Each structure stands twice: as structure tokens, then as C-alpha cells.
Amino acid sequence: MFTCKDSINLLLEFLEGEMPADEARHLQEHLSGCKPCEEFMSTYRATPGLCKRAMARQMPKEVSAKLTEFLRSKIKSCS
Numbered sequence: 001m002f003t004c005k006d007s008i009n010l011l012l013e014f015l016e017g018e019m020p021a022d023e024a025r026h027l028q029e030h031l032s033g034c035k036p037c038e039e040f041m042s043t044y045r046a047t048p049g050l051c052k053r054a055m056a057r058q059m060p061k062e063v064s065a066k067l068t069e070f071l072r073s074k075i076k077s078c079s
Contacts, residue, residue, distance in 0.1 A: 002030040007037050011044055 002010070007030050013019045014027050031037050059067075 002027050004030075004034060004037055007031060007034070008040065011041060015041075015045065 007027060010019065010023075010027055014024055019027065031041055
């Protein structure tokens with residue numbers, strides 16, 4: 001039986017189909033009966049698509065300028 005921590009640590013292997021079938025079945029049983037793990041897996045699966053969509057958009061020039069200014073000021077203060 002898997003704990004929530006085990007499930008999270010094995011999620012990538014599970015989703016990529018690299019887990020032995022027996023182990024995957026046990027993990028699926030945990031994921032099916034654990035609401036927090038189900039929600040985590042759902043967001044975990046959605047993350048790559050969200051990142052791709054975010055990267056496809058261009059940052060507004062005002063935001064880009066303010067971010068650049070902020071980062072430069074932080075770099076100067078660390079020097």
C-alpha cells in the first residue's frame with residue numbers, strides 16, 4: 001500500500017508508464033481513493049500544458065520593463 005508521500009514521489013514514473021504493472025495498480029488504487037492525491041495528480045498533469053500556453057503569450061511591455069528594472073536593482077544590491 002502506498003502513502004501520499006510515496007504516491008507523489010512515484011507520480012512521474014507512473015504517468016510515463018515506466019512503473020511495473022503490479023506497482024502501478026497499487027498506486028492507482030491509492031490515487032483513486034485519496035482525494036488530495038487525485039487533485040495533485042490532476043494539477044500535475046495540467047502543468048505542462050499551462051506552461052506551454054503561458055510561454056506562447058508575450059509579456060506586456062510595461063510588465064517586462066518593470067520586471068527588468070526590479071531584477072537589475074536586486075542584482076546591483078547583491079553586488
